[in-house]
Amino acid sequence: MCNVCGCGAGDTTIGGKAVVHEEHGHGHGAHFHVHADGTAHDHDHAHDHDHNHAHGEEKHMHYHLHEDGTSHAHAHDHHHDHDHRHAHSHPHATGSVHYGLGPAGAHAPGMSQSRMVKIELDILSKNDGYANENRGYLAEHGIFALNLVSSPGSGKTTLLVKSINALNGSVPLAVIEGDQQTDNDAARIRATGAPALQINTGKGCHLDAFMVGKAIQQLGLQDDSLLLIENVGNLVCPASFDLGEAHKVAILSVTEGEDKPLKYPDMFRASDLMLLNKCDLLPYLTFDADLAIANARRVNPDIKVIRISAASGEGMQEWLDWIKAGCSKAVARKSIDSN
Amino acid sequence: MHEMSLVEGVIQLIEDSAKTQNFSRVNTVWLEIGQLAGVEVEAMRFCFDLVTHDTIARDAKLEIIEMPGLAWCLRCAEVVNVQALYDACPKCGSHQVQVTGGSEMRVKELEVE
Numbered sequence: 394m395c396n397v398c399g400c401g402a403g404d405t406t407i408g409g410k411a412v413v414h415e416e417h418g419h420g421h422g423a424h425f426h427v428h429a430d431g432t433a434h435d436h437d438h439a440h441d442h443d444h445n446h447a448h449g450e451e452k453h454m455h456y457h458l459h460e461d462g463t464s465h466a467h468a469h470d471h472h473h474d475h476d477h478r479h480a481h482s483h484p485h486a487t488g489s490v491h492y493g494l495g496p497a498g499a500h501a502p503g504m505s506q507s508r509m510v511k512i513e514l515d516i517l518s519k520n521d522g523y524a525n526e527n528r529g530y531l532a533e534h535g536i537f538a539l540n541l542v543s544s545p546g547s548g549k550t551t552l553l554v555k556s557i558n559a560l561n562g563s564v565p566l567a568v569i570e571g572d573q574q575t576d577n578d579a580a581r582i583r584a585t586g587a588p589a590l591q592i593n594t595g596k597g598c599h600l601d602a603f604m605v606g607k608a609i610q611q612l613g614l615q616d617d618s619l620l621l622i623e624n625v626g627n628l629v630c631p632a633s634f635d636l637g638e639a640h641k642v643a644i645l646s647v648t649e650g651e652d653k654p655l656k657y658p659d660m661f662r663a664s665d666l667m668l669l670n671k672c673d674l675l676p677y678l679t680f681d682a683d684l685a686i687a688n689a690r691r692v693n694p695d696i697k698v699i700r701i702s703a704a705s706g707e708g709m710q711e712w713l714d715w716i717k718a719g720c721s722k723a724v725a726r727k728s729i730d731s732n
Numbered sequence: 733m734h735e736m737s738l739v740e741g742v743i744q745l746i747e748d749s750a751k752t753q754n755f756s757r758v759n760t761v762w763l764e765i766g767q768l769a770g771v772e773v774e775a776m777r778f779c780f781d782l783v784t785h786d787t788i789a790r791d792a793k794l795e796i797i798e799m800p801g802l803a804w805c806l807r808c809a810e811v812v813n814v815q816a817l818y819d820a821c822p823k824c825g826s827h828q829v830q831v832t833g834g835s836e837m838r839v840k841e842l843e844v845e
Contacts, residue, residue, distance in 0.1 A: 507759050507843050507844060507845040508755075508843070508844060508845065509841055509842070509843055509844075510749060510753050510755065510841060510842045510843075510844050511840075511841050512745060512746075512749055512838075512839040512840060512841055512842060513838065513839075513840060513841070514745050514838065514839050515836075515837060515838050515839075516738050516741045516742055516745070516763070516837040516838065516839060517738075517741060517837060518741075518745070519741060519744055519745070520741070597737070598734055598737075599734060599737075601737075629734070629770070630734040630737070632770070633734070633770065633837075654818075655818055658816065658817040658818050659770045659817065662817050688818075690827075691818045691827050692817055692818040694827060694828060
Protein backbone atom coordinates (compact mmCIF):
# COMPACT_ATOMS: atom_id res chain seq x y z
CA MET A 394 0.00 0.00 0.00
CA CYS A 395 1.14 3.52 -0.72
CA ASN A 396 3.01 4.96 2.22
CA VAL A 397 1.84 8.46 1.39
CA CYS A 398 -1.90 8.22 1.06
CA GLY A 399 -2.79 4.58 1.63
CA CYS A 400 -4.07 4.27 -1.91
CA GLY A 401 -4.13 0.99 -3.78
CA ALA A 402 -6.31 -0.82 -6.26
CA GLY A 403 -8.87 -3.27 -5.07
CA ASP A 404 -12.29 -3.79 -3.59
CA THR A 405 -13.91 -1.25 -5.88
CA THR A 406 -17.67 -1.55 -6.07
CA ILE A 407 -20.17 0.44 -8.09
CA GLY A 408 -23.64 0.41 -6.64
CA GLY A 409 -22.53 -2.56 -4.56
CA LYS A 410 -21.22 -4.68 -7.46
CA ALA A 411 -17.55 -5.55 -7.80
CA VAL A 412 -15.71 -4.00 -10.72
CA VAL A 413 -14.07 -6.53 -13.03
CA HIS A 414 -10.58 -5.63 -14.06
CA GLU A 415 -9.06 -6.30 -17.41
CA GLU A 416 -7.16 -9.44 -18.24
CA HIS A 417 -3.52 -9.69 -17.39
CA GLY A 418 -0.81 -11.41 -19.34
CA HIS A 419 2.35 -12.49 -17.63
CA GLY A 420 5.50 -13.56 -19.35
CA HIS A 421 8.31 -15.52 -17.88
CA GLY A 422 11.87 -14.66 -18.55
CA ALA A 423 14.64 -16.72 -20.03
CA HIS A 424 15.14 -20.11 -18.43
CA PHE A 425 18.45 -21.85 -18.48
CA HIS A 426 18.61 -25.63 -18.38
CA VAL A 427 21.60 -27.90 -18.04
CA HIS A 428 20.94 -31.55 -18.88
CA ALA A 429 22.59 -34.62 -17.42
CA ASP A 430 24.55 -35.21 -20.61
CA GLY A 431 26.22 -31.86 -20.27
CA THR A 432 24.23 -30.02 -22.95
CA ALA A 433 22.67 -26.74 -21.99
CA HIS A 434 20.14 -24.44 -23.54
CA ASP A 435 18.08 -21.48 -22.64
CA HIS A 436 14.53 -20.76 -23.64
CA ASP A 437 11.79 -18.27 -23.14
CA HIS A 438 8.26 -19.09 -22.39
CA ALA A 439 5.23 -16.93 -22.09
CA HIS A 440 1.85 -17.80 -20.79
CA ASP A 441 -1.44 -16.00 -20.86
CA HIS A 442 -4.06 -16.29 -18.22
CA ASP A 443 -7.26 -14.40 -17.83
CA HIS A 444 -8.02 -12.95 -14.44
CA ASN A 445 -11.59 -11.99 -13.84
CA HIS A 446 -11.64 -10.78 -10.31
CA ALA A 447 -11.36 -7.65 -8.28
CA HIS A 448 -7.79 -7.23 -7.14
CA GLY A 449 -6.67 -7.11 -3.57
CA GLU A 450 -6.07 -9.60 -0.87
CA GLU A 451 -7.02 -13.23 -1.20
CA LYS A 452 -10.24 -12.76 0.71
CA HIS A 453 -12.71 -10.08 -0.31
CA MET A 454 -15.70 -8.71 1.42
CA HIS A 455 -18.51 -8.01 -1.01
CA TYR A 456 -21.49 -5.90 -0.22
CA HIS A 457 -24.67 -6.48 -2.14
CA LEU A 458 -27.52 -4.07 -2.16
CA HIS A 459 -30.81 -5.64 -3.14
CA GLU A 460 -33.68 -3.92 -4.84
CA ASP A 461 -35.81 -4.12 -1.73
CA GLY A 462 -33.18 -2.07 0.11
CA THR A 463 -31.71 -4.88 2.20
CA SER A 464 -28.04 -5.57 1.90
CA HIS A 465 -25.69 -8.31 2.95
CA ALA A 466 -22.00 -8.92 3.00
CA HIS A 467 -20.02 -12.06 2.36
CA ALA A 468 -16.42 -13.05 2.05
CA HIS A 469 -15.03 -15.35 -0.60
CA ASP A 470 -11.76 -16.77 -1.74
CA HIS A 471 -10.29 -16.30 -5.13
CA HIS A 472 -10.12 -19.23 -7.46
CA HIS A 473 -7.76 -18.51 -10.26
CA ASP A 474 -8.27 -20.63 -13.32
CA HIS A 475 -5.05 -20.32 -15.18
CA ASP A 476 -4.81 -21.46 -18.73
CA HIS A 477 -1.12 -21.93 -19.34
CA ARG A 478 0.11 -22.08 -22.86
CA HIS A 479 3.86 -22.62 -22.77
CA ALA A 480 5.76 -22.42 -25.97
CA HIS A 481 9.23 -23.84 -25.44
CA SER A 482 11.93 -23.82 -27.97
CA HIS A 483 14.76 -26.17 -27.01
CA PRO A 484 17.63 -25.85 -29.37
CA HIS A 485 19.89 -28.75 -28.43
CA ALA A 486 23.47 -28.88 -29.55
CA THR A 487 25.60 -31.38 -27.72
CA GLY A 488 28.26 -29.73 -25.66
CA SER A 489 27.33 -26.20 -26.66
CA VAL A 490 25.72 -23.31 -24.85
CA HIS A 491 23.52 -21.13 -27.01
CA TYR A 492 22.94 -17.52 -26.19
CA GLY A 493 21.82 -16.36 -29.61
CA LEU A 494 18.15 -17.37 -29.51
CA GLY A 495 16.75 -14.55 -27.46
CA PRO A 496 14.36 -11.97 -28.88
CA ALA A 497 17.23 -9.91 -30.21
CA GLY A 498 18.14 -12.87 -32.43
CA ALA A 499 21.83 -12.20 -32.16
CA HIS A 500 24.48 -11.99 -29.55
CA ALA A 501 27.52 -9.80 -29.43
CA PRO A 502 30.29 -10.89 -27.08
CA GLY A 503 29.88 -9.42 -23.63
CA MET A 504 26.48 -7.94 -24.46
CA SER A 505 23.22 -9.09 -22.95
CA GLN A 506 20.14 -10.03 -24.95
CA SER A 507 18.42 -6.85 -23.92
CA ARG A 508 17.05 -4.19 -26.20
CA MET A 509 15.43 -0.83 -25.73
CA VAL A 510 11.73 -0.19 -26.18
CA LYS A 511 10.50 3.38 -26.51
CA ILE A 512 7.24 3.92 -24.69
CA GLU A 513 6.82 7.71 -24.38
CA LEU A 514 3.38 7.43 -22.83
CA ASP A 515 1.90 9.35 -19.96
CA ILE A 516 1.43 7.18 -16.90
CA LEU A 517 -2.15 8.41 -16.74
CA SER A 518 -2.80 7.75 -20.45
CA LYS A 519 -5.11 4.81 -19.67
CA ASN A 520 -7.21 6.97 -17.38
CA ASP A 521 -7.14 9.85 -19.86
CA GLY A 522 -8.38 7.52 -22.61
CA TYR A 523 -11.40 6.53 -20.51
CA ALA A 524 -11.93 10.19 -19.55
CA ASN A 525 -12.04 11.20 -23.22
CA GLU A 526 -14.63 8.50 -23.89
CA ASN A 527 -16.73 9.84 -21.02
CA ARG A 528 -16.29 13.42 -22.27
CA GLY A 529 -17.38 12.40 -25.78
CA TYR A 530 -20.47 10.64 -24.47
CA LEU A 531 -21.43 13.57 -22.23
CA ALA A 532 -20.96 16.11 -25.07
CA GLU A 533 -23.02 14.01 -27.45
CA HIS A 534 -25.90 13.98 -24.99
CA GLY A 535 -25.66 17.62 -23.90
CA ILE A 536 -24.80 16.65 -20.31
CA PHE A 537 -22.97 19.15 -18.10
CA ALA A 538 -20.75 17.25 -15.66
CA LEU A 539 -19.03 18.64 -12.57
CA ASN A 540 -16.39 16.89 -10.46
CA LEU A 541 -16.69 18.15 -6.88
CA VAL A 542 -13.50 17.84 -4.87
CA SER A 543 -12.59 18.79 -1.31
CA SER A 544 -11.29 17.50 2.00
CA PRO A 545 -13.60 15.28 4.01
CA GLY A 546 -16.05 17.34 6.04
CA SER A 547 -16.11 20.47 3.86
CA GLY A 548 -19.87 20.12 3.45
CA LYS A 549 -19.99 18.75 -0.10
CA THR A 550 -22.94 16.44 0.39
CA THR A 551 -25.00 19.00 2.33
CA LEU A 552 -24.29 21.58 -0.37
CA LEU A 553 -25.36 19.09 -3.03
CA VAL A 554 -28.59 18.26 -1.23
CA LYS A 555 -29.42 21.99 -0.86
CA SER A 556 -28.51 22.68 -4.48
CA ILE A 557 -30.69 19.82 -5.74
CA ASN A 558 -33.62 21.06 -3.65
CA ALA A 559 -33.10 24.65 -4.86
CA LEU A 560 -32.93 23.56 -8.52
CA ASN A 561 -36.29 21.95 -7.78
CA GLY A 562 -36.47 19.94 -10.98
CA SER A 563 -35.65 22.89 -13.28
CA VAL A 564 -32.72 20.82 -14.59
CA PRO A 565 -32.83 17.00 -14.79
CA LEU A 566 -29.87 15.70 -12.82
CA ALA A 567 -28.11 12.64 -11.45
CA VAL A 568 -25.36 12.19 -8.88
CA ILE A 569 -22.38 9.85 -8.64
CA GLU A 570 -21.04 9.55 -5.10
CA GLY A 571 -17.49 8.39 -4.40
CA ASP A 572 -16.41 7.15 -0.99
CA GLN A 573 -14.12 4.42 0.23
CA GLN A 574 -16.98 2.69 2.02
CA THR A 575 -20.72 2.98 2.76
CA ASP A 576 -23.76 3.95 0.72
CA ASN A 577 -24.62 6.80 3.13
CA ASP A 578 -24.04 9.73 0.77
CA ALA A 579 -25.99 8.23 -2.13
CA ALA A 580 -28.85 7.54 0.30
CA ARG A 581 -28.83 11.23 1.36
CA ILE A 582 -29.03 12.29 -2.30
CA ARG A 583 -31.77 9.76 -3.11
CA ALA A 584 -33.84 11.25 -0.28
CA THR A 585 -34.11 14.41 -2.46
CA GLY A 586 -35.68 12.30 -5.23
CA ALA A 587 -32.61 12.58 -7.51
CA PRO A 588 -31.09 9.35 -8.89
CA ALA A 589 -27.74 8.61 -7.25
CA LEU A 590 -25.19 5.85 -7.59
CA GLN A 591 -22.54 5.12 -5.01
CA ILE A 592 -19.05 4.06 -6.04
CA ASN A 593 -17.02 2.51 -3.22
CA THR A 594 -13.36 2.75 -4.09
CA GLY A 595 -12.28 0.23 -1.43
CA LYS A 596 -8.63 1.02 -0.81
CA GLY A 597 -8.55 3.67 -3.55
CA CYS A 598 -8.28 7.33 -2.61
CA HIS A 599 -9.94 8.80 -5.73
CA LEU A 600 -12.45 8.08 -8.47
CA ASP A 601 -11.00 7.22 -11.87
CA ALA A 602 -12.49 7.62 -15.32
CA PHE A 603 -13.10 3.87 -15.75
CA MET A 604 -15.28 3.70 -12.63
CA VAL A 605 -17.19 6.83 -13.66
CA GLY A 606 -17.73 5.47 -17.19
CA LYS A 607 -19.29 2.32 -15.73
CA ALA A 608 -21.44 4.41 -13.39
CA ILE A 609 -22.63 6.63 -16.27
CA GLN A 610 -23.76 3.52 -18.18
CA GLN A 611 -25.51 2.15 -15.13
CA LEU A 612 -27.29 5.41 -14.29
CA GLY A 613 -28.77 5.83 -17.78
CA LEU A 614 -28.49 9.64 -17.87
CA GLN A 615 -31.09 11.86 -19.52
CA ASP A 616 -30.09 14.02 -22.46
CA ASP A 617 -29.50 17.72 -21.63
CA SER A 618 -29.07 16.98 -17.94
CA LEU A 619 -26.68 17.81 -15.12
CA LEU A 620 -24.28 15.20 -13.70
CA LEU A 621 -22.74 15.94 -10.31
CA ILE A 622 -19.83 13.72 -9.33
CA GLU A 623 -18.86 13.94 -5.68
CA ASN A 624 -15.30 12.68 -5.49
CA VAL A 625 -13.69 10.95 -2.52
CA GLY A 626 -12.92 13.52 0.20
CA ASN A 627 -9.23 14.05 -0.52
CA LEU A 628 -7.42 17.18 -1.68
CA VAL A 629 -4.50 15.33 -3.20
CA CYS A 630 -5.15 12.39 -5.49
CA PRO A 631 -8.36 13.36 -7.34
CA ALA A 632 -6.50 16.35 -8.84
CA SER A 633 -4.66 14.13 -11.31
CA PHE A 634 -7.52 11.92 -12.42
CA ASP A 635 -9.61 13.41 -15.21
CA LEU A 636 -13.09 11.87 -15.16
CA GLY A 637 -14.33 13.54 -18.34
CA GLU A 638 -16.03 16.38 -16.47
CA ALA A 639 -16.50 19.93 -17.78
CA HIS A 640 -15.05 21.48 -14.60
CA LYS A 641 -13.56 20.49 -11.29
CA VAL A 642 -15.14 22.47 -8.47
CA ALA A 643 -13.09 22.74 -5.27
CA ILE A 644 -14.98 23.24 -2.04
CA LEU A 645 -13.08 24.88 0.81
CA SER A 646 -14.92 25.49 4.07
CA VAL A 647 -14.07 28.37 6.38
CA THR A 648 -13.49 25.94 9.26
CA GLU A 649 -10.33 24.83 7.46
CA GLY A 650 -7.12 26.87 7.08
CA GLU A 651 -6.69 29.87 4.75
CA ASP A 652 -3.47 28.31 3.48
CA LYS A 653 -5.08 25.10 2.18
CA PRO A 654 -4.73 26.25 -1.46
CA LEU A 655 -0.98 26.61 -0.84
CA LYS A 656 -0.72 23.30 0.98
CA TYR A 657 -2.61 21.43 -1.73
CA PRO A 658 -1.86 23.49 -4.84
CA ASP A 659 -2.55 20.73 -7.40
CA MET A 660 -6.22 20.60 -6.55
CA PHE A 661 -6.81 24.35 -6.64
CA ARG A 662 -4.87 24.60 -9.86
CA ALA A 663 -6.94 21.87 -11.49
CA SER A 664 -10.24 23.50 -10.46
CA ASP A 665 -12.09 26.22 -12.38
CA LEU A 666 -14.36 27.23 -9.51
CA MET A 667 -13.82 27.41 -5.76
CA LEU A 668 -16.82 27.44 -3.44
CA LEU A 669 -15.88 29.01 -0.11
CA ASN A 670 -18.41 27.13 2.00
CA LYS A 671 -19.90 27.60 5.49
CA CYS A 672 -19.58 31.40 5.14
CA ASP A 673 -22.38 31.84 7.71
CA LEU A 674 -19.80 30.81 10.35
CA LEU A 675 -17.33 33.61 9.49
CA PRO A 676 -18.43 35.91 12.38
CA TYR A 677 -17.44 33.21 14.87
CA LEU A 678 -14.06 32.36 13.38
CA THR A 679 -10.71 34.05 12.83
CA PHE A 680 -10.70 32.76 9.23
CA ASP A 681 -9.59 35.47 6.77
CA ALA A 682 -11.74 34.85 3.67
CA ASP A 683 -9.86 37.41 1.54
CA LEU A 684 -6.55 35.74 2.36
CA ALA A 685 -7.94 32.30 1.45
CA ILE A 686 -9.13 33.64 -1.91
CA ALA A 687 -5.80 35.41 -2.52
CA ASN A 688 -4.00 32.11 -1.79
CA ALA A 689 -6.22 30.27 -4.27
CA ARG A 690 -5.45 32.92 -6.92
CA ARG A 691 -1.70 32.59 -6.25
CA VAL A 692 -1.94 28.95 -7.31
CA ASN A 693 -4.52 29.53 -10.03
CA PRO A 694 -4.94 33.15 -11.19
CA ASP A 695 -8.02 32.23 -13.27
CA ILE A 696 -10.03 30.46 -10.55
CA LYS A 697 -13.56 31.80 -10.04
CA VAL A 698 -14.67 32.07 -6.41
CA ILE A 699 -18.17 32.07 -4.91
CA ARG A 700 -18.69 32.66 -1.18
CA ILE A 701 -21.48 30.35 -0.21
CA SER A 702 -23.37 28.89 2.73
CA ALA A 703 -25.58 25.85 2.43
CA ALA A 704 -27.07 26.80 5.83
CA SER A 705 -27.96 30.49 5.23
CA GLY A 706 -28.36 30.32 1.45
CA GLU A 707 -25.74 33.04 0.85
CA GLY A 708 -24.23 32.71 -2.63
CA MET A 709 -26.58 29.87 -3.60
CA GLN A 710 -28.21 31.87 -6.41
CA GLU A 711 -24.84 32.70 -7.99
CA TRP A 712 -23.79 29.03 -7.81
CA LEU A 713 -27.09 27.81 -9.31
CA ASP A 714 -26.89 30.44 -12.07
CA TRP A 715 -23.35 29.25 -12.85
CA ILE A 716 -24.64 25.65 -13.10
CA LYS A 717 -27.57 26.66 -15.32
CA ALA A 718 -25.28 28.66 -17.64
CA GLY A 719 -23.05 25.58 -17.94
CA CYS A 720 -26.03 23.36 -18.73
CA SER A 721 -27.28 25.75 -21.44
CA LYS A 722 -23.81 25.84 -22.98
CA ALA A 723 -23.60 22.01 -23.02
CA VAL A 724 -27.01 21.81 -24.75
CA ALA A 725 -26.07 24.53 -27.26
CA ARG A 726 -22.79 22.80 -28.08
CA LYS A 727 -24.57 19.49 -28.67
CA SER A 728 -26.89 21.05 -31.28
CA ILE A 729 -23.93 22.74 -33.02
CA ASP A 730 -21.98 19.46 -33.10
CA SER A 731 -24.92 17.44 -34.40
CA ASN A 732 -25.60 19.88 -37.26
CA MET B 733 0.15 11.53 -3.86
CA HIS B 734 -1.31 8.22 -5.10
CA GLU B 735 2.10 6.79 -6.08
CA MET B 736 0.68 3.27 -5.76
CA SER B 737 -1.92 3.90 -8.48
CA LEU B 738 0.69 5.55 -10.65
CA VAL B 739 3.02 2.57 -10.42
CA GLU B 740 0.07 0.30 -11.28
CA GLY B 741 -0.44 2.52 -14.35
CA VAL B 742 3.21 2.04 -15.26
CA ILE B 743 2.88 -1.75 -14.98
CA GLN B 744 -0.21 -1.69 -17.22
CA LEU B 745 1.67 0.23 -19.89
CA ILE B 746 4.59 -2.21 -19.63
CA GLU B 747 2.31 -5.26 -19.89
CA ASP B 748 0.52 -3.78 -22.92
CA SER B 749 3.84 -3.09 -24.53
CA ALA B 750 5.09 -6.63 -23.73
CA LYS B 751 2.23 -8.01 -25.85
CA THR B 752 2.92 -5.83 -28.87
CA GLN B 753 6.72 -5.82 -28.63
CA ASN B 754 7.19 -9.46 -27.58
CA PHE B 755 9.38 -9.26 -24.56
CA SER B 756 9.22 -11.29 -21.42
CA ARG B 757 11.48 -9.52 -19.02
CA VAL B 758 12.13 -5.92 -18.11
CA ASN B 759 15.56 -4.96 -16.84
CA THR B 760 15.22 -1.21 -16.50
CA VAL B 761 12.34 1.24 -16.56
CA TRP B 762 12.94 4.92 -17.25
CA LEU B 763 10.32 7.35 -16.02
CA GLU B 764 10.21 11.09 -16.54
CA ILE B 765 8.75 12.80 -13.50
CA GLY B 766 8.35 16.56 -13.42
CA GLN B 767 9.20 18.59 -10.32
CA LEU B 768 5.66 19.98 -10.37
CA ALA B 769 3.87 16.66 -10.97
CA GLY B 770 3.08 16.24 -7.28
CA VAL B 771 4.88 12.90 -7.22
CA GLU B 772 7.10 11.94 -4.34
CA VAL B 773 9.97 10.18 -6.09
CA GLU B 774 11.02 8.20 -3.01
CA ALA B 775 7.44 6.97 -2.47
CA MET B 776 7.38 5.96 -6.14
CA ARG B 777 10.53 3.85 -5.68
CA PHE B 778 9.09 2.26 -2.57
CA CYS B 779 5.84 1.33 -4.35
CA PHE B 780 7.65 0.18 -7.46
CA ASP B 781 9.37 -2.69 -5.65
CA LEU B 782 6.09 -3.74 -4.05
CA VAL B 783 3.90 -3.51 -7.13
CA THR B 784 6.30 -5.08 -9.62
CA HIS B 785 6.92 -8.11 -7.43
CA ASP B 786 4.66 -10.55 -9.29
CA THR B 787 4.87 -8.95 -12.70
CA ILE B 788 7.00 -8.95 -15.81
CA ALA B 789 8.98 -6.08 -14.27
CA ARG B 790 10.04 -7.89 -11.12
CA ASP B 791 13.64 -7.13 -10.23
CA ALA B 792 13.65 -4.32 -12.80
CA LYS B 793 15.73 -1.27 -12.00
CA LEU B 794 13.81 1.99 -11.76
CA GLU B 795 15.49 5.06 -13.22
CA ILE B 796 13.71 8.34 -12.61
CA ILE B 797 14.60 11.35 -14.74
CA GLU B 798 13.47 14.45 -12.88
CA MET B 799 12.26 17.22 -15.18
CA PRO B 800 12.68 20.84 -14.05
CA GLY B 801 9.71 23.08 -13.29
CA LEU B 802 9.41 25.75 -15.98
CA ALA B 803 6.99 28.61 -16.35
CA TRP B 804 6.32 31.47 -18.74
CA CYS B 805 6.31 34.80 -16.94
CA LEU B 806 3.89 37.21 -18.62
CA ARG B 807 5.65 40.27 -17.24
CA CYS B 808 9.22 39.20 -18.09
CA ALA B 809 8.02 37.53 -21.32
CA GLU B 810 10.44 34.64 -20.84
CA VAL B 811 10.70 31.11 -19.45
CA VAL B 812 11.78 30.94 -15.81
CA ASN B 813 12.51 28.13 -13.34
CA VAL B 814 9.93 27.46 -10.63
CA GLN B 815 10.11 25.01 -7.72
CA ALA B 816 6.41 24.83 -6.90
CA LEU B 817 3.05 25.52 -8.54
CA TYR B 818 2.43 28.67 -6.52
CA ASP B 819 5.92 30.13 -6.94
CA ALA B 820 6.23 33.70 -8.08
CA CYS B 821 8.56 34.58 -10.95
CA PRO B 822 12.08 34.44 -9.46
CA LYS B 823 13.03 37.52 -11.50
CA CYS B 824 10.15 39.98 -11.05
CA GLY B 825 8.06 38.44 -8.25
CA SER B 826 4.88 38.37 -10.34
CA HIS B 827 2.38 35.53 -9.87
CA GLN B 828 1.25 35.90 -13.48
CA VAL B 829 3.22 32.82 -14.50
CA GLN B 830 2.00 29.95 -16.63
CA VAL B 831 3.59 26.58 -15.99
CA THR B 832 5.03 25.19 -19.23
CA GLY B 833 7.08 22.21 -18.05
CA GLY B 834 7.63 20.00 -15.06
CA SER B 835 4.23 18.36 -14.73
CA GLU B 836 5.29 15.28 -16.73
CA MET B 837 4.58 11.75 -15.55
CA ARG B 838 5.71 9.55 -18.41
CA VAL B 839 7.09 6.10 -19.07
CA LYS B 840 9.96 7.03 -21.37
CA GLU B 841 11.58 3.73 -22.31
CA LEU B 842 12.37 0.22 -21.19
CA GLU B 843 15.34 -2.07 -21.43
CA VAL B 844 13.87 -5.50 -22.09
CA GLU B 845 14.79 -9.00 -23.16
